[in-house]
Amino acid sequence: MTENPSIMSHVSIGTNDFEKAVAFYDAVLATVGARRVMEHDGAVAYGKHFPEFWVQRPIDGRPAVVGNGTHFGFFAKSKAEVDAFYAAAIGAGAAPDGAPGPRPDYGEPYYGCFVRDLDGHKIEAAFWDQELAAAR
Numbered sequence: 001m002t003e004n005p006s007i008m009s010h011v012s013i014g015t016n017d018f019e020k021a022v023a024f025y026d027a028v029l030a031t032v033g034a035r036r037v038m039e040h041d042g043a044v045a046y047g048k049h050f051p052e053f054w055v056q057r058p059i060d061g062r063p064a065v066v067g068n069g070t071h072f073g074f075f076a077k078s079k080a081e082v083d084a085f086y087a088a089a090i091g092a093g094a095a096p097d098g099a100p101g102p103r104p105d106y107g108e109p110y111y112g113c114f115v116r117d118l119d120g121h122k123i124e125a126a127f128w129d130q131e132l133a134a135a136r
Contacts, residue, residue: 011054012054017118029053029074035047037050053072066120094123097122098112098114098124
C-alpha cells in the first residue's frame with residue numbers, strides 16, 4: 001500500500017440544518033469524486049477511500065458557527081471539475097465567493113473557485129496544473 005500523501009486525517013464542520021447540508025455536500029463533492037464513506041447519527045463523512053470531510057450537528061448541542069479565516073479546499077483533477085464544483089454549489093444554494101479562474105497570486109498553475117456553503121463555511125475547489133508547473 002502506498003503511503004497517504006496528505007498531512008490531514010480529516011476535518012469536521014458543523015451545520016445548523018443537517019439534512020440540507022448533507023444534500024448540499026452530496027451534490028457538490030460528487031463533482032470532485034468524493035462520496036459518503038461513513039455515517040453516524042447526525043454526522044456524515046465524505047471521501048474517496050476513507051472519511052476525510054465530516055458534516056455534522058455540533059456535538060455540544062450549541063449552534064454551529066463559521067470560523068473567520070477558515071476555509072476548506074478540495075482537490076480537482078481538472079479545470080472542468082472546478083467549474084462543475086462551482087456550478088453544483090451555486091445550484092444547491094451556495095453564495096459565490098470567487099468564480100472559477102486562475103489566481104496568479106497563488107501561482108500560475110492554480111485554477112480554482114470559492115463559495116460559501118449553506119451555513120456560511122468557505123469552501124474551495126482547486127486544480128494545480130502539473131504540466132504548467134513543470135514547464136516553469
